[in-house]
Amino acid sequence: MIVAVLDDRTHERDAEELDDSADSEELRQRYDTLLQEMRVLLPGVQVLLGFLLTVPFAQGFADLDPLGRRAWATSLLAALLSTVCLLTPTAHHRIGDRTERASRLAWGARMQVIGICLLAVAVLAGLWCVTRFIFDTATAWTLAAPVMVAMIALWILLPLTAGGRKS
Numbered sequence: 001m002i003v004a005v006l007d008d009r010t011h012e013r014d015a016e017e018l019d020d021s022a023d024s025e026e027l028r029q030r031y032d033t034l035l036q037e038m039r040v041l042l043p044g045v046q047v048l049l050g051f052l053l054t055v056p057f058a059q060g061f062a063d064l065d066p067l068g069r070r071a072w073a074t075s076l077l078a079a080l081l082s083t084v085c086l087l088t089p090t091a092h093h094r095i096g097d098r099t100e101r102a103s104r105l106a107w108g109a110r111m112q113v114i115g116i117c118l119l120a121v122a123v124l125a126g127l128w129c130v131t132r133f134i135f136d137t138a139t140a141w142t143l144a145a146p147v148m149v150a151m152i153a154l155w156i157l158l159p160l161t162a163g164g165r166k167s
């Protein structure tokens with residue numbers, strides 16, 4: 001389950017198994033940890049988004065062919081949606097029902113995973129667009145493919161397999 005992937009490895013139970021009353025302190029601590037992780041992720045995503053928003057005003061943007069513009073647009077959209085997903089737990093924390101701690105934690109973890117996946121798309125599309133513009137399509141794939149493999153290995157496979165977590 002997606003929530004289990006992001007739950008703190010020191011805890012045995014998934015967020016859905018925790019009682020909002022009896023386990024309120026554990027839920028509060030896990031949610032605080034989730035929000036701290038978002039504070040680390042968000043600045044990088046926002047810087048990427050800021051750069052992507054300024055690209056059309058650069059001189060060379062007019063030289064991008066339609067495929068290059070689609071790659072840039074994909075990167076921009078993914079960065080925007082990543083920002084939205086990564087800010088969702090904070091909004092949920094402020095606006096949502098405070099007594100629904102387990103639900104907020106579960107949805108926060110889901111939004112974090114989706115936000116990280118969208119960040120990967122934004123970075124890969126941006127890398128592909130820039131390297132294709134500077135070099136050629138083959139070089140763009142040659143540079144983007146190992147980055148994609150590294151993201152899958154380090155952001156998905158390693159967390160799923162490290163520490164011998166029992167499913």
